[in-house]
Amino acid sequence: MTVDLDKYAKPGKDHYIALGLEGSANKLGVGVIRHNLGQLSSNNRAQVLSNVRDTYITPPGEGFLPRDTARHHRNWVVRIIKRALIDAKIKGTDIDCICFTQGPGMGAPLQSVVIAARTLAQLWGDIPLVGVNHCIGHIEMGREITGADNPVVLYVSGGNTQVIAYSKQRYRIFGETLDIAIGNCLDRFARTLKIPNEPAPGYNIEQMAKKGKHLINLPYTVKGMDLSMSGILGYIDQLAKEMFGKQAKKVVDETTGEPITAEDLCFSLQEILFSMLVEITERALAHVNSNQVLIVGGVGSNERLQEMMKLMIQDRKNGQIYATDERFCIDNGIMIAHAGLLSYRTGQTNDIKDTVCTQRFRTDEVFIKWRDD
Amino acid sequence: MTDRLVSQIQNHLPNIPVQVVSQGAEALVFQTSVHPYIDKPYLKNQGKYIIKYRPSKPYRHPTIDASITKNRTIGEVKFMNKLTKLGINAPSVISADYNRGIIWMEFLGTELTNGDISSLKNWLWYLEKNESKEKCLNDQVQSVCRKVGKLIGKLHLNDMIHGDLTSSNIILEDFEPALIDFGLSSYSGLSEDKAVDLYVLERAILSTHSVFSDHYNQWLLEGYEEIHKEFSKQGGTKKYVETYRKLEDVRLRGRKRSMLG
């Protein structure tokens, strides 16, 4: 039995339009999505009318501070919304609901964006507001774009590292990081190496890793279904400081005797982190007896991670890997619009007083009313 | 896929006939009728042995793969050997090849009348399918569940954590329970880790044996408490109270702590 998604359809309107606002980290994203009436399916796909994004970039060696990130979002949000509406060729009053990231994420940036959402909702005639869990946004957009109906989801970003599987109207967390997120780990190592943050530190680490040859020994810290990364970061940060700091300590690869380079460090860090991620994903697949993997979150655009996941899934009976390109896997507004519209179509909306954002918002706290498989 | 791995084990162990018993995320479990070096070993079952094989993972860098396979295999043999030394029912180790991720071990369990292996899961399923409610909750079932509780209690009293307790990882050898599959096992004295171990089993029994799971789980905990009382001199009762309190916390928040977004 599939869930009726049209119980709240407006009479005489054969589609829905939703505006999505994302700003939980350093990316400000605004997206406009359109659903036709009826079930979403391969011949009734959600349509992306616009998907605009502006990223707050900091100089090399610097992370993004909440205060400046919120300032970036505050001063750009109106211009980005205007562009999204123009691209989508719609007016504010065409919109059925305004969806915003309610959490998890950084407090101040979330706040900047939700103020914009509340203002528009009242400006365009009391349009309903829908609070969206950032991770659920990634999952639902990934499912819609790739067509994967019930994948195990690996959510890997600057702020999150979780292995998630759907069961009984919840997205359950099967395994997760016990300390820092993988994106955060890669970004902080990029800062240690003073790698540029343009377009993204993780992207630049990936390019360097491609040139890496020697693998250095790093601790492998998987604990059951969970993993921990702060120890690895501490270890490789220390090594990098010794090699490139005042000491300029020369480190040599045992087997070839050749000197270890920064590229080798990036290569080794990726190999150990991604091996751990693929292992806990495979463990969740075996546990729920699934053979579909969907990677979401900014780190999901890393080709080496996708390649390793593909190698793992090929070993499972007609295993299938799904990933989205940088338009969707990196934080964006369209995913918030899509997930928010699904909530709206099952009657889940937020009164203004319930639109307070929260930094801690666990994926399994959300009732997935639009699924009942 | 499994055939690629079966051929891999075949060339590691030539002339040893193997059948796949199960395939988890990390390892394959085979059954064979050939003992590696002696026909009449000092084991519960002769003529049936288990081979656990950790194949190399193509996605992992060869150096990482080799060291993980080796460490995990050594870790599991160490854990099983310690159980044997402590007299906690578990398969005895026959032989091991750490570099290739192979462990030969004792085959535990017998065939139930329906041909399934006598794991706690299969036995309870068999009763639930073919027997009356009284039979499913009779003294024998009660005593087996209590013995399972005592077995896990012994494990925890030695600060050992199984890590993947399910009703299929408990084998009955003429109604005496034994633990198997130590791929996720570890050592910890923390009552939190022991509570999570119990919680995972409780959830597994709830989902696999939902009809009478309340009774099973209750008897199991009674056995767990009983063994702790027997060791009250070594602080067993205090440990039980602490672990039980943590179990109530874990039940509330689920396995996962709340995480910063």
Added chain:
Amino acid sequence: MGYAVKSFAQFPQFQVFIALFADVRSETLSTVKSELVGANKQYDYCFLNTNHLVSVEQLYSSIYRSISNFVNETMRAKTLNTEIIFNLAPINNIMDALKRFGVDESCNNVIVIKVINSHDVVDNTFDNEFTNLLSLLEVSESSSIELSDNILFSLVNIPKLKKLFKLNDANYSNDTSHLQAELTRLTIGAALLRGC
């Protein structure tokens, strides 16, 4: 009684000659020892004392692992004969293993092992090894006794064995008829974990 020939399903390319000799004189044993140290080709056998061997299963487990390491080129010792001794030991020190399991002048029961390539075996190969050993060990045929669990259990020094393998704190069942089985399991387990 004579000797036994053991083969392993996994390694048909080898056959293993095994014999147990009782009442070997200490002087002969010290000669054997010096010849071994001098790497005299004639003494190309693995010589073991029986103090720390509780069952045939324990012995076979080491021979099996040694041949496996030999085939996979992962031997820790230089020769197969020394590898067999090393794989019996619970501590990661070859010299100490030789002292505990190898030729011991104070132990007059000696187990002799030789691994032979199957394609080198002709019908009197093993008989020749046996007669060669009778002369090397300066014993008569009657001193060769059956390599059985009962005999090994009668010869083993259990307190020494428990001390070497650190098994004094292990959990034994109160039915002592299980002792040989339990010690077999524990010695094999300990040897497997040598150096781990």
Added chain:
Amino acid sequence: MSSSTLIPTAEYSAPDLKETHKFDVGNGDHSTDGQTTQISDIVINAGGEDRDKPSEAKDTPLGHLRAKLTTLQDQVNVFLTERMKQDKSKNAQKEEEDIERRILDDGVDEDDSD
């Protein structure tokens, strides 16, 4: 001055204030380049440049309102930051008196405090 002049106002009351504090933007020349909402120094010192300045205020009623709002926001930020400093110093002062009491009653050893 266009007919519909929009003047933003703000007021702040708190139990320890005798009377409500009223903010008055005054009629100086306002701009959207707020003093208290600049980018952090760390970013500039690390060689970053500020590409997130708010757009200039247009010469329209709403444009003027935005500029005045910026001034008002600065005034509010300055006022609140000052109050936080006062609270901090008041707490520090209370902390001071408390130590004397604790030494006399609880025998807190003065030396081990860092």
